[in-house]
Amino acid sequence: MTYIPDYLKYYPNKDSSYPLHISKNELQHGFRAHRHDFLEFSYVISGSGCEVINGIQHQMQPGTFTFVLPYQIHEIFTDPGQTLVLINCNFNMELLMEQNKEVSLFSLIDREQPTSHIQLQHDDHRYMLQLLENMLKEYNENNRWKTALLQARLMEVLITFDRIRQQHHDGSTNAIRQTESKSSVWPIIYYIHQNYQEPLTLTELANRFSISLSRISEIIKETTGQSFVPFLHDVRIRHACSLLASTDMSITEIALEVGYGSFQTFSRVFRDTKGIVPKDYRRQKNN
Structure with a gap:
């Protein structure tokens, strides 16, 4: 019998003028295999475990940032005796498709990237954690310019992730160009x-x-x-x-x-x- 992972099509605030949801979650027993038609990133605050994305496994520990593309099958496993504490953010693909090409972040998913996760340490870890906690605070309040500030912080989070990802990539610029030339869906x-x-x-x-x-x-x-x-x-x-x-x-x-x-x-x-x-x-x- 073929196992078919869950297909999730909804998250809080999805059907709104600004379809983004960010929350802090605790996983004592991991999370079942699933896929969805929206984007998601997660950041580990404490605990340990591992995540499998399209059959590729990586460790999860404080400072692990993971960026999951739409339709990728992923599953989280929590280590015995641990509780994974994560900040999770779900958002629609359209939020990367700004009309102003100078600020469009669609290139994050427009090519096959070297990795879907990075491990942040020291100052980078503290910076990202502070950024995400500020974003979470803004999301849970109802202040003026809320949507604009959330969009700016979303961009800063993803740009920071992409910069560090490219810095950690072993390949050269030529290797990245070769990857970009591959046909992509x-x-x-x-x-x-x-x-x-x-x-x-x-x-x-x-x-x-x-x-x-x-x-x-x-x-x-x-x-x-x-x-x-x-x-x-x-x-x-x-x-x-x-x-x-x-x-x-x-x-x-x-x-x-x-x-x-x-x-x-x-x-x-x-x-x-x-x-x-x-x-x-x-x-x-x-x-």
């Missing part, structure tokens, strides 16, 4: 996330990325665990949920905004995906 995923409002088809994607129709279908299924159409629906409905919860747009306007040509199609797909019609979903969120 992330430009395809990125394009779908950026253009989900358009009438996307597999044929268009195959032509745009010069990949056969059967191969691009296979790539999307291997990466996301879904075929193209359900994956596109998930992206659209995720954005629709955010608009329903955070705007006064009519449901028909939202249907058009997220790429559905008719209210009826949108309502049917939304109900099939969320188990509730858009009007009732908005009412629940408002309540």
Whole structure:
């Protein structure tokens, strides 16, 4: 019998205008194998254990920073007699897709990186811990400019992680360039996330990325665990949920905004995906 890891599609605050959630957690018995369609980083405050990401294991101890990409299968094991205390942050991929290319962090997942984790020590450890504790404090309060400050701190955390990761990488600049030249699924995923409002088809994607129709279908299924159409629906409905919860747009306007040509199609797909019609979903969120 084939074991299929959990597929998690939700975290607190996911269906909001700023889909980010950060929290401190204690794991006495690890965490089961799972994957999800959002990004996650974790930082170990105390305790010890290990994590397996797509079959590759690394140790977890104070100062371990791990950056998990969407759809990667990962599982955490806590060492006997230990309690892993972590700061975890979940956020949607769109938060890396700023319109200003100077501040876009999508390159963090746009290529195969040398490692998904780093071990911070001494000053680096203290700096990262202080940064994350400040971010957690800001998240749990309701101050003016909260979203802007959280975005700035998210960028600082990820930039710090990427800088240290590259410093610790044994390879040269040429090795990194060779890695960047490899074909990657992330430009395809990125394009779908950026253009989900358009009438996307597999044929268009195959032509745009010069990949056969059967191969691009296979790539999307291997990466996301879904075929193209359900994956596109998930992206659209995720954005629709955010608009329903955070705007006064009519449901028909939202249907058009997220790429559905008719209210009826949108309502049917939304109900099939969320188990509730858009009007009732908005009412629940408002309540």
